[in-house]
Amino acid sequence: MSPDPLLLILLDACRYDYPDPGDSPFLWGAGEEGLYVQRLRPGYGFCEIAEMLTGVEARRSGLFCQMGYFEDAEISPALRLAVALAAPLEERGGPFLRECGRSLLRRVARRFDRREVYQIPARQLHRFGPTEAAREYREPLAFGIPSLLDLLREAGGRADTGAFVTRGRIDGPDEDRVRRLEELANGKEPLPDLTLAYLGNLDAAGHRYGPEAEGLRASLRATDRRLARSARAFLDRGANVLVVGDHGMMRVHARADPLRAFAEACRALSWKAGREAFAFVDSTLCRFWVREAGDLPALEAELEARLPRCWGASPPKGLVLPEPYPGAPEPEAGVPSPGFWLREEAAERLGAPRGDRRYGDLAWGARPGILFAPDYFNLGPVAGMHGYRSDLPEQQGLLLGLGPSFPVERRTSCSLVDVAPTAAGLLGLSFPGELDGRNLRGDRALLFEVVRG
Numbered sequence: 209m210s211p212d213p214l215l216l217i218l219l220d221a222c223r224y225d226y227p228d229p230g231d232s233p234f235l236w237g238a239g240e241e242g243l244y245v246q247r248l249r250p251g252y253g254f255c256e257i258a259e260m261l262t263g264v265e266a267r268r269s270g271l272f273c274q275m276g277y278f279e280d281a282e283i284s285p286a287l288r289l290a291v292a293l294a295a296p297l298e299e300r301g302g303p304f305l306r307e308c309g310r311s312l313l314r315r316v317a318r319r320f321d322r323r324e325v326y327q328i329p330a331r332q333l334h335r336f337g338p339t340e341a342a343r344e345y346r347e348p349l350a351f352g353i354p355s356l357l358d359l360l361r362e363a364g365g366r367a368d369t370g371a372f373v374t375r376g377r378i379d380g381p382d383e384d385r386v387r388r389l390e391e392l393a394n395g396k397e398p399l400p401d402l403t404l405a406y407l408g409n410l411d412a413a414g415h416r417y418g419p420e421a422e423g424l425r426a427s428l429r430a431t432d433r434r435l436a437r438s439a440r441a442f443l444d445r446g447a448n449v450l451v452v453g454d455h456g457m458m459r460v461h462a463r464a465d466p467l468r469a470f471a472e473a474c475r476a477l478s479w480k481a482g483r484e485a486f487a488f489v490d491s492t493l494c495r496f497w498v499r500e501a502g503d504l505p506a507l508e509a510e511l512e513a514r515l516p517r518c519w520g521a522s523p524p525k526g527l528v529l530p531e532p533y534p535g536a537p538e539p540e541a542g543v544p545s546p547g548f549w550l551r552e553e554a555a556e557r558l559g560a561p562r563g564d565r566r567y568g569d570l571a572w573g574a575r576p577g578i579l580f581a582p583d584y585f586n587l588g589p590v591a592g593m594h595g596y597r598s599d600l601p602e603q604q605g606l607l608l609g610l611g612p613s614f615p616v617e618r619r620t621s622c623s624l625v626d627v628a629p630t631a632a633g634l635l636g637l638s639f640p641g642e643l644d645g646r647n648l649r650g651d652r653a654l655l656f657e658v659v660r661g
């Protein structure tokens with residue numbers, strides 16, 4: 209007997225405490241119908257899709273940030289030309305010309321380099337490339353280590369990723385993906401063994417409005433209806449459905465500007481930012497590199513003097529925030545620092561990879577609730593963010609398992625890396641190597657074997 213088909217829905221940024229009888233009746237009720245894990249803990253980092261599909265954490269997979277520095281990175285001649293045209297507009301033009309330049313870069317990069325440029329400055333583009341999103345997820349070994357899609361392909365199974373994201377890019381609204389799922393489920397063909405789906409509206413609304421705002425509740429109501437339609441369509445055809453809220457969302461309390469501190473540090477050293485040293489800023493992590501290794505101590509010293517004071521427009525008066533990582537040293541009296549150095553101890557406690565130059569010669573992380581702005585991904589400041597220490601409840605998602613393989617069961621916690629082995633188990637597959645995650649149904653299946661045996 210072949211296993212039941214599986215629909216795996218990534219419900220981006222569905223925080224553990226979002227289910228609510230009024231705003232999300234499906235999510236709320238589903239917890240009573242199958243497996244409901246109240247809190248799912250992601251790793252520390254930005255590559256949730258890799259974690260979810262490989263079952264391996266960033267510290268071992270090396271997939272940590274969406275974009276990394278590549279010494280031998282190349283851009284196409286077309287993009288090089290676009291950079292030459294766009295860079296002066298970006299550096300010296302007004303908002304309109306700047307947007308013309310960005311639009312050109314965006315189009316050329318998608319067409320010729322099959323990549324996104326986000327808000328990365330034109331002249332820095334050639335240094336940075338995507339890490340987890342470099343390839344189509346269904347291409348063999350797209351993550352560099354086996355994923356659920358690799359296992360399925362090797363077993364001769366069929367996967368549908370048409371309602372998922374590809375190369376870190378989300379095409380079209382959630383509604384389009386839900387329609388595609390309904391078409392699949394209502395068609396005459398047998399269901400694919402594995403269907404991957406992505407609903408991103410909650411993430412977008414959480415960033416835009418913040419996790420406690422009314423705008424988020426509106427998104428929750430719409431997302432819950434779409435989730436219900438998708439899941440029911442597949443459940444009606446005898447499929448299992450896994451719903452993964454991959455991480456949470458934290459309200460942004462204040463902003464900091466590490467790029468400004470970096471520019472000041474370069475000026476103090478009589479360097480040109482982008483030449484002797486360069487930086488990449490994510491919303492909660494800023495990374496720095498030097499061209500000559502011998503320059504590192506000088507940069508570090510200058511940054512050390514400036515980063516702890518790089519508060520943005522919002523004054524930190526009376527602000528009390530969690531420590532940046534478990535067991536962090538007590539802060540000194542006075543105004544706290546908006547961030548922390550991601551060195552040995554912090555990396556170890558948080559689970560970040562170490563000694564990987566893609567992620568910086570130096571890295572500085574945000575304290576929970578602090579947003580680095582401007583950054584290289586967002587056009588303007590946002591009200592909600594994730595990417596902090598993941599032992600905080602606000603950073604955690606949830607997991608639901610519905611369908612024939614899921615008796616009613618409630619658990620308190622699991623990890624994002626448990627999804628891959630659990631999904632593999634449902635499909636009758638198993639990963640060849642050692643994983644960080646475990647099959648959430650493993651103990652149950654074993655028990656069943658013992659009882660039968």
Ligand SMILES: [Zn+2]
Pocket residue numbers: 221411412415594
């Ligand atoms: Zn997000």
